[in-house]
Amino acid sequence: MLISNVPDDVTACDPLGCISEVTFAANIENSLANNVVGYSSLVESMRSDFGGLARTNTDPPSLSISPSLLMKIASASKTMTATAIL
Numbered sequence: 673m674l675i676s677n678v679p680d681d682v683t684a685c686d687p688l689g690c691i692s693e694v695t696f697a698a699n700i701e702n703s704l705a706n707n708v709v710g711y712s713s714l715v716e717s718m719r720s721d722f723g724g725l726a727r728t729n730t731d732p733p734s735l736s737i738s739p740s741l742l743m744k745i746a747s748a749s750k751t752m753t754a755t756a757i758l
Contacts, residue, residue, distance in 0.1 A: 682717050693718050710737040 681694040697715040701723075704711040710724030726737040735741070745752075 679717060684716065697721055712737055712739050712741075714739070 681692055683690050683692055693715050697718050700713045701721050705723055709728060710726050712720060712722040714720040720739040722737050722739055724737055726741050727735040
């Protein structure tokens with residue numbers, strides 16, 4: 673999806689109700705920013721959001737995170753797999 677094709681907001685609905693994708697993405701960012709070393713999130717049709725570091729000085733070289741950055745996720749994938757299964 674091209675950045676110019678990204679809508680300002682989309683309302684997603686299911687039988688339990690509706691939610692603004694912008695609000696949902698903002699809630700994720702507010703929960704992660706300044707609470708984790710680095711994060712990258714993508715909510716359906718919204719622009720990806722990211723911040724922090726992918727690598728720190730303990731795993732040199734220090735590197736800022738970006739949505740297109742390839743990195744080793746190691747044990748973090750266990751959490752994602754468990755979340756998907758639940």
